[in-house]
Amino acid sequence: MFKFRTEDPAQLKTDMIVVPVCEDASITGNATVSGLVEQARSYPEFKGKTGDRMLLYRVDGVQSERVLFLGTGKKEKADAEAFRTIAGKAVRQAIDAGLEGIVFCMPDTGMNGLGPEDLAEAMMEGACLGNFLFDLYKQERRKKTLKTIGFHTDLKSARQYADLPDRVTTICRGTLLAREWVSMPPNEKRPDRFSRSIVKAADKENLTLVVLDDRDLKKNKMHALMAVGSGSETRPRMVIIDYRPEGYEKTIVLVGKGVTFDSGGINLKPGGSLEDMKQDMAGAAAVAATLITAARLELGHRIIGLLPLVENMPSGDAYRPGDIVRTASGKTVEIGNTDAEGRMILADAIAYAIKQYNPDNLIDMATLTGACVVALGQKIAGVFSSDEALAGLIVASGKKTHERCWAMPMPEDYKEILKSDFADIRNVGKSRWGGAIAAALFLSEFTGDVPWAHIDIAGPAYITSANAYCEPGGTGFGVRLLIDVIEKL
Numbered sequence: 464m465f466k467f468r469t470e471d472p473a474q475l476k477t478d479m480i481v482v483p484v485c486e487d488a489s490i491t492g493n494a495t496v497s498g499l500v501e502q503a504r505s506y507p508e509f510k511g512k513t514g515d516r517m518l519l520y521r522v523d524g525v526q527s528e529r530v531l532f533l534g535t536g537k538k539e540k541a542d543a544e545a546f547r548t549i550a551g552k553a554v555r556q557a558i559d560a561g562l563e564g565i566v567f568c569m570p571d572t573g574m575n576g577l578g579p580e581d582l583a584e585a586m587m588e589g590a591c592l593g594n595f596l597f598d599l600y601k602q603e604r605r606k607k608t609l610k611t612i613g614f615h616t617d618l619k620s621a622r623q624y625a626d627l628p629d630r631v632t633t634i635c636r637g638t639l640l641a642r643e644w645v646s647m648p649p650n651e652k653r654p655d656r657f658s659r660s661i662v663k664a665a666d667k668e669n670l671t672l673v674v675l676d677d678r679d680l681k682k683n684k685m686h687a688l689m690a691v692g693s694g695s696e697t698r699p700r701m702v703i704i705d706y707r708p709e710g711y712e713k714t715i716v717l718v719g720k721g722v723t724f725d726s727g728g729i730n731l732k733p734g735g736s737l738e739d740m741k742q743d744m745a746g747a748a749a750v751a752a753t754l755i756t757a758a759r760l761e762l763g764h765r766i767i768g769l770l771p772l773v774e775n776m777p778s779g780d781a782y783r784p785g786d787i788v789r790t791a792s793g794k795t796v797e798i799g800n801t802d803a804e805g806r807m808i809l810a811d812a813i814a815y816a817i818k819q820y821n822p823d824n825l826i827d828m829a830t831l832t833g834a835c836v837v838a839l840g841q842k843i844a845g846v847f848s849s850d851e852a853l854a855g856l857i858v859a860s861g862k863k864t865h866e867r868c869w870a871m872p873m874p875e876d877y878k879e880i881l882k883s884d885f886a887d888i889r890n891v892g893k894s895r896w897g898g899a900i901a902a903a904l905f906l907s908e909f910t911g912d913v914p915w916a917h918i919d920i921a922g923p924a925y926i927t928s929a930n931a932y933c934e935p936g937g938t939g940f941g942v943r944l945l946i947d948v949i950e951k952l
């Protein structure tokens with residue numbers, strides 16, 4: 464779908480040429496593109512400011528019917544995200560117009576520490592992520608994604624980053640896969656079905672998949688996962704995805720929260736916050752998609768994805784506040800609130816991971832707390848780690864991919880709030896303050912000495928209004944981030 468184009472842009476036969484324009488500098492050395500930019504600037508309504516957009520039809524000497532100009536803002540502020548954004552917007556505009564193919568004119572100067580290759584990568588990401596529709600459930604599918612997206616550059620650059628289109632497409636396909644799972648309605652992804660969907664998606668890759676069912680979970684003493692699932696007619700599952708390349712040196716475990724619907728259980732959530740709780744498996748979706756992507760990219764480390772899948776429902780069999788549950792680690796948990804179910808299932812998965820694999824690093828990803836959304840808003844994830852270097856690495860990867868992460872504290876003395884009179888620990892603090900920290904401290908009780916990080920994605924996993932390269936629904940947050948982290952570990 465992605466292709467480099469090196470002919471004179473004026474001769475390109477495509478439905479639309481897209482030209483990024485910097486407000487205060489020229490970012491292209493190509494004579495044709497410079498001429499087009501000059502024309503655009505001659506209109507008072509187009510300055511190249513962030514958000515500026517102008518479409519010209521039938522420009523003299525240009526074969527393509529349309530030329531779209533998009534502003535990147537001032538050069539000193541134009542970062543990779545500015546280029547991702549304009550690429551996503553252009554693709555969306557082309558889809559809305561019913562076009563089949565477009566070509567981007569890529570900048571050939573660097574800026575703000577980014578080379579032309581970085582800018583090309585960002586534009587390809589924005590274009591690929593923007594070229595996605597979730598319309599499986601619409602009878603009438605009015606819109607179609609673009610068939611071809613070209614990137615115009617000179618011959619030398621096209622040779623130099625010849626591998627870029629495939630790499631970006633592979634990684635972004637992972638994000639789109641995660642989006643699809645998260646947007647899927649909860650009646651279609653209850654644990655058994657979701658596990659089958661994961662197995663099917665991973666089928667052709669170099670991965671080993673095992674699905675633990677009811678009996679296996681009991682055998683492995685995962686009573687916390689079983690307790691959370693006890694209110695649902697559909698039994699929990701644990702999907703284990705193992706990527707084991709030859710000659711690997713490090714073992715990394717990724718754990719993803721897979722609550723296919725979080726009603727809250729007996730502590731039922733109020734009306735307004737229920738319908739989006741199909742997103743509560745976004746951690747599992749991101750981890751599964753990351754494993755599939757890692758196999759496609761043939762990464763060097765062994766990576767094991769553990770996905771506890773469960774539906775949190777109220778019923779006569781549901782687990783109750785006051786219950787005491789023995790986790791796979793042997794530690795007992797007193798249930799203060801059945802809506803704090805994510806940490807229960809993660810506790811079992813983490814304990815299992817440490818016992819089975821003794822990993823060099825363990826990262827869990829979870830839509831864990833509303834409190835994290837209160838703290839950081841809907842666009843930034845919280846990172847909690849016992850290992851400063853690991854947290855720093857995750858934050859740095861988040862800067863690069865614009866899946867932003869912020870390091871949060873885990874003060875030892877706060878552990879006091881999880882004290883239980885009857886069991887080893889409670890699943891919620893007695894006070895409602897610092898809820899995201901309390902959840903992270905709860906998890907830390909199960910991680911032993913393994914360098915571990917917890918990423919709370921309750922904010923950025925799901926959006927209810929579109930952004931530049933994502934429609935409402937799952938965002939696929941975490942896949943690009945985790946791939947970048949793993950490549951740096």
Ligand code: BES
Pocket residue numbers: 725727742743800802803804805830831832833834836891898921922
């Ligand atoms: N799945 C929710 C957290 C969540 C909130 C995810 C918003 C996505 C968006 C989680 O299981 C939950 O309900 N957490 C409770 C914890 C509380 C009972 C201690 C919360 O955040 O209110």
Ligand code: ZN
Pocket residue numbers: 725727801802803804805
């Ligand atoms: Zn919950």
Ligand code: ZN
Pocket residue numbers: 722725743802804805830831
């Ligand atoms: Zn939840």
